[in-house]
Amino acid sequence: xxxxxxxxxxxxxxxxxxxxxxxxxxxxxxxxxxxxxxxxxxxxxxxxxxxxxxxxxxxxxxxxxxxxxxxxxxxxxxxxxxxxxxxxxxxxxxxxxxxxxxxxxxxxxxxxxxxxxxxxxxxxxxxxxxxxxxxxxxxxxxxxxxxxxxxxxxxxxxxxxxxxxxxxxxxxxxxxxxxxxxxxxxxxxxxxxxxxxxxxxxxxxxxxxxxxxxxxxxxxxxxxxxxxxxxxxxxxxxxxxxxxxxxxxxxxxxxxxxxxxxxxxxxxxxxxxxxxxxxxxxxxxxxxxxxxxxxxxxxxxxxxxxxxx
Numbered sequence: 001x002x003x004x005x006x007x008x009x010x011x012x013x014x015x016x017x018x019x020x021x022x023x024x025x026x027x028x029x030x031x032x033x034x035x036x037x038x039x040x041x042x043x044x045x046x047x048x049x050x051x052x053x054x055x056x057x058x059x060x061x062x063x064x065x066x067x068x069x070x071x072x073x074x075x076x077x078x079x080x081x082x083x084x085x086x087x088x089x090x091x092x093x094x095x096x097x098x099x100x101x102x103x104x105x106x107x108x109x110x111x112x113x114x115x116x117x118x119x120x121x122x123x124x125x126x127x128x129x130x131x132x133x134x135x136x137x138x139x140x141x142x143x144x145x146x147x148x149x150x151x152x153x154x155x156x157x158x159x160x161x162x163x164x165x166x167x168x169x170x171x172x173x174x175x176x177x178x179x180x181x182x183x184x185x186x187x188x189x190x191x192x193x194x195x196x197x198x199x200x201x202x203x204x205x206x207x208x209x210x211x212x213x214x215x216x217x218x219x220x221x222x223x224x225x226x227x228x229x230x231x232x233x234x235x236x237x238x239x240x241x242x243x244x245x246x247x248x249x250x251x252x253x254x255x256x257x258x259x260x261x262x263x264x265x266x267x268x269x270x271x272x273x274x275x276x277x278x279x280x281x282x283x284x285x286x287x288x289x290x291x292x293x294x295x296x297x298x299x300x301x302x303x304x305x306x307x308x309x
Contacts, residue, residue: 013179014206022208022242027303030295031242033060034282035216036274037249040066040259042078044271049086051272057279058297059088060304061245063143063169066258067095068130073137080138080307087298089305091141091169094130094149096123100258116145116173124149128156135163141305145171147188154189167191167305172218172225177203179210186213191303192245197221197228205240214243214303219281222249231281235289248277 008015025031039045039062052059062083068076071092083090098106099115101123106115118127127149131142140163144150150170156162172194176182182193194216195204204215217237221228229251237244253270256263285292300306 012210013183014209017200017202017206019202019205019236019240020209022205022240024208024212024243025293026214026243026295026301028295028299028301029293031244031293032238032285033214033243033245033295033304034058034278035061035063035245035247036271036278037063037247038065038222038256038267038274039271040064040256040267041264042075042082044268045079045082045090047268048271048275049082049088051275052279055276055279057275057282058294059275059278060295060297061089061091061141063091063093065093065143066256067093067097067100068134068142069095069126070258070260073133076134076137076139077309080309083307084138084309087300087304087306089141089167090139090307091143091167091305092130092134092139093143093145093171094127095258096126097145113173113175116171118146118149124152128152131162135166138307138309139305140165140308141167141169143169143171144190145173147174147185150185150190151188157189163308165305165308167303169216169305170194172197172216172221175225176207179207182207182213182215183210186211192216194218197226201233201236201240204237208241214245215241216245216247217241218247218249220248220251220277222253222255223251224255225249227251231284234281235285235292238285238289238292246278246281248274248281250274250277 098119105111170190175196177196
């Protein structure tokens with residue numbers, strides 16, 4: 001094993017899973033921020049912000065899952081307007097992906113994890129159409145679930161063909177589960193990385209040693225990606241894995257992708273419950289580790305993808 005340990009050390013990759021206090025931070029010095037996922041409409045966005053203000057729950061970022069192609073220009077502008085006014089990052093998913101397509105592997109027992117990949121050259125182009133359109137309408141954060149697409153968008157950003165301020169967020173569906181995979185995503189262009197939902201704090205701490213990128217961590221995950229409810233681990237996750245985005249999905253809730261008017265009331269209720277769960281976790285942090293530094297709310301930091309309108 002000595003050869004393997006030495007080889008990994010020389011590559012800057014940890015060779016063991018263990019908790020180590022993190023000295024890494026967001027650009028403002030904060031250890032954690034809160035993200036509300038699966039915010040499918042600007043109306044749900046506004047409603048959850050109103051609820052968050054009512055119950056004193058901080059919100060730094062919202063993300064959407066149904067895809068940019070499912071939004072009208074007016075909806076995207078409204079997302080951007082609300083985000084810009086409140087200095088909240090708005091992260092929109094790209095489409096299409098394998099489970100929108102006619103291929104069948106994504107629905108086979110051995111193919112479930114490829115359902116969000118970009119399938120074929122046409123879908124790369126369609127996905128880029130989504131990114132260009134969203135950026136033209138003011139969005140500065142996109143959610144990508146394909147290694148190749150992350151590299152393409154990252155290269156275009158580096159070349160100035162996409163905004164330099166664009167945040168690239170890798171999807172939890174990619175499920176990177178080790179330091180090498182997360183390091184690769186960072187090199188490809190990911191600015192913030194969703195790790196696999198089933199990793200221990202020690203495993204995520206090892207990932208933290210290999211990457212500077214903020215880690216997006218579900219402390220409650222939807223059933224489709226595990227259904228874990230691990231609120232009590234949040235203080236440790238902050239101390240050993242910072243900087244992190246704390247994400248509250250919902251166990252025992254319906255999968256609403258792609259969202260439409262027929263799911264309006266359900267989507268709104270789910271968004272409001274995610275805020276309530278986020279408040280529960282935020283209060284837990286205040287009780288257990290009140291000195292954990294959170295990024296201020298309502299401030300447009302350089303590493304926060306606030307829309308530009």
